[in-house]
Amino acid sequence: MNRTLVLLLGSSALAATAGAAAAQELNLICSADQAICERLVSEFEADHDIDVNMVRLSSGEAYAKVRAEARNPQTDLWWGGTGDPHLQAAADDLTMEYRSPMMEELQPWALEQAETSGYRTIGVYSGALGWGYNTEILSEKGIEPPKCWADLLDPALEGEIQIADPNSSGTAYTALATLVQLMGEDEAFDFQKKLDANVSQYTKSGSAPVKAAARGETGVGIVFMHDAVAQAEEGFPVEVVAPCEGTGYEIGSMSMIAGAQNEEAAKTFYDWVLGAEIQSMMPEAGSYQIPSNKNAKAPEAAPDLSEVKLIDYDFAEYGSTERRSELLSRWDAEVGGVGN
Template sequence: MRKNYLATAALAAGSVLASQAVANAAELNLICSADVVICELLVETFEAQHDIDVSMVRLSSGEAYAKVRAEARNPKTDIWWGGTGDPHLQAAADGLTMSYKSPMLDELLPWAVKQAESADYKTVGVYSGALGWGYNKEVLAGKGIEPPKCWADLLNPALKGEIQVANPNSSGTAYTALATLVQLMGEDEAFEFLKKMNDNVSQYTKSGSAPVKAAARGETGIGIVFMHDAVSQAVEGFPVGVVAPCEGTGYEIGSMSIVERARNVEEAKTWYDWVLKPDVQSLLKEAKSFQIPSNASAEVPEEAPSLDEVKLIDYDFTTYGSSEKRKALLERWDREVGAIAN
């Protein structure tokens, strides 16, 4: 009888200790604004190498910024990884993210460090990629349409209903496209262009990469996206051609930020330093991610579009990442483009 009592007591004590261990386990709440395959690969690898449980939610850049802002008084997010730099810069300007100088900074390429310096180290560059589009070769050929090589070609009446692009309110990719056109053409001219292009747009998606995935499946002819997202579809075997616009184009600096007053700051810093390491950034090609990594020693996938071969504009990240400019452009887009969207 006494033996049974002791055995029961031992089991109970073990259960309590196990419960305490679970309760005391380190945690990290992560927003990931890249493709979900990349997010899951990073989380799985990080958890295998650290005694930290990661709770990850995948949101586009605009949605991530909105979530971080909504939680400002009581943050539930610790760190935000990936997505275009503009909303990260806006979050920094709004005091939503904290300054952190990683010991990995010295290993990063100049554009990644410049991103950090411009935001008082409240964000940092983790990858880069140029804006363009992917088109379905079979869809366009079947309709006798010449693939567009320039922004101006997207106004071709033959492309009616054949273009998809994301909504810039939810998508950092689409906001980069909007800011790129404004810098290329001037603001009034850019909005005139967008209103004309609207005649050819079948859908404004929530996610930035969704348009080229639709093009890959033959649901639309063209998706305006970052070129590496189009390359990903081509590598998968879909009949997708990749275009860098002839007039010039903008580019993203995918970024990372720790949330101000995060509950798990040390765990966030652990992720931050880890994900800037060259071996970790070299992993991304396994998820068919073809951006340019920010660590100078990371392996660049051979399929990644070379920025040296693309006509890049001198994209003004500071101006177009500011709260004032971003808000003004999005409000104008809603009034003049979103209001007439098909």
């Protein structure tokens, strides 16, 4: 064999090897807290020969990105964040059907999420909506800690409440949908218009309000209860509240993107992250949600949902494209776009 042929064959082999290596990538959107996202990526890369390109986005931002890239998907997998935008993505055919072999290990509520979406998304964790308040701030100002939704309208709380924008945040959209189901639509918007007088900021991220409360920048942050628990566990003076009238909850979800460039890598991550061992590890990264794997160990500090008055949250209706768009448009017109 002459030298030129050997070099050509060698170059072809190297190119093939490089191509194979390049194919072992995963483009991931993570809609949980940054620390949780980074922990998942580091653990996965340690166990697999797959490089993960991760971007952290709130649920609403993630949905917008997936929708914008529909003709040329740049994302393979979307993990975490509230289930409503995942269901909307499924209804819009932006995600693909996948039935993981891990499904038999999952909680009924995780499987119900899959069934509702035509198996285009699945539940990975659950958590109830509530808020966290800074005990020191409220005590110093002589403000009675809010225990019910109605208490949040107390004039003494003017400028002391933060909640996210429901356009970008799945947490805030869950709050919006919860109030509508709890009070009725017109009553819920009347409540939010009154609440607006006490809101100092509509944040981009769903967990940001309670982090601000923990740092002493605001008195109350309306968030998922597990996000408030995370701040309390870190030693901040945060008390966690489940609203007395009742509250909604999330089924944090995961979806594979239709037309994913790295489908096999996405399936590998999908199956891996549903495992009991991985889900039991999450508290180490500050995650206090209820895991979807029946064999995973729930965090000791996680809110006991059996002690929380939960509404019968209609994921199918409030995760639909039409209903979600209606509520967000009305919120923009009557709450978010007024005086802000």
